[in-house]
Amino acid sequence: MAKKIVVIGAGFAGMMSALAAQRLIRKTQQEREPTEDIEVTVIAPDEKLVLRPRLYEENSGSMSAPLGDLFKVTGIRFVQGSVETIDVETQQVASVDAAGTRSTHPYDRLVLAAGSDVVLPSDVPGLSQHSFAVDHLHSAIRLEGHLKRLPSVPATTSGRNTLVICGGGYTGLEVAAELPGRLANIPGLSKDNMRVIVIERADIIGPDLSASVRPFILQTMERLGVEVKLGNAVTSIDAGGITTSAGEHIGTLTPIWTAGTVAAPLTQQVPGVKDQFGRLVVDTDLRCPESKAIFAAGDTACARTDESDDDDAVSSPTQHQYSKMSCQHALPMGRYAGHNAAADLMGLPTLRYSQVMLGTVLDLGQGGAIFAAGCGDENDVVALSGVEAKPLKRWINETLIYPPRADDIARALEAGNPLVGVFDLMQQKDSIIC
The missing domain is CATH 3.50.50.60 (FAD/NAD(P)-binding domain)
Incomplete structure (x- = not known):
């Protein structure tokens, strides 16, 4: 057997x-x-x-x-x-x-x-009933369908033009930076009237990211028109908006939860x-x-x-x-x-x-991207930013993470080699950066 x-x-x-x-x-x-x-x-x-x-x-x-x-x-x-x-x-x-x-x-x-x-904390009332997410394919599809339906909601409806990202970590930042461009591509929505807000409970943006990337992130968010509220936690979510630990109620039909996994x-x-x-x-x-x-x-x-x-x-x-x-x-x-x-x-x-391959590559939508090299921790140093870092992020998203082709069995199996595969990827990465 x-x-x-x-x-x-x-x-x-x-x-x-x-x-x-x-x-x-x-x-x-x-x-x-x-x-x-x-x-x-x-x-x-x-x-x-x-x-x-x-x-x-x-x-x-x-x-x-x-x-x-x-x-x-x-x-x-x-x-x-x-x-x-x-x-x-x-x-x-x-x-x-x-x-x-x-x-x-x-x-x-x-x-x-x-x-x-x-993570869906049980101490945040209304979270599971009223929020969106991008952690799985079905949740991302649900969010996209919701965004495309927003133009059918009367413009005078409270919270219709406000989107709140709950969590200013890696995922939350990529969602926030991408939203202005996504909203601009939806007929019936005016980019100028839409408000995107990131709420982060820590006093710093991207608390799990390198300190060297944070100034660039904040500058890019400001340039994209994304508001950032630090030192705030979302304490509850209802059908009309979110409430923060500061006691502020922000009207939104689109609370997107990205706070942890x-x-x-x-x-x-x-x-x-x-x-x-x-x-x-x-x-x-x-x-x-x-x-x-x-x-x-x-x-x-x-x-x-x-x-x-x-x-x-x-x-x-x-x-x-x-x-x-x-x-x-x-x-x-x-x-x-x-x-x-x-x-x-x-x-x-x-x-x-x-x-072997460590570091931070963060997509910032129309603001480009940022690549910080190092050990994947707070000591990483910014190597590329803005439009110069975008090709690397695009290579990761459109090439690196895809499965090997099925028409070459030898290469497909060799993709699983823990020793050779890493060095091949490093060479590809270097060619993109150079």
């Missing part, structure tokens, strides 16, 4: 995990006489990659890429369904498909790459330490310390990105750098997790996860 590697999720980390595992299996079997079959299976709601980093853009319904042909030519089995349970003791996962049919899937090694969701709930079914985002704290090879048959990648994993020899990631977290919940980390993490799951199953040494 074939041994089984099961990957939960078909996002960036899940897709790369499957390719990396299949690549190593084929490579190893070519180099030595095969002793047993190993099957790689991906379980996800849809056989497509949602281009989540692009969901702040218009035409959000087109922001996905099919994976069926890629999986077929590389020999990866796909199961349509949503995983409901992970049984660590029996090494089985249970899923349910769109028709409600439940299935059980045994695994010898599991890669958990189920992604994340936007949390790992998929499946992480809670795997024993082990979780961080403040619900992510599994993993070993340096992305293995779950208390569940040796499980690896985690992408937004479900809290992984070290520095190369210190100190392996005590749990007791001394402030001494290390950790992965962020972004495709910048999900893609290489997927490569390492899939590779290591297959290596471990075949008795080969695993690889230490290494994050």
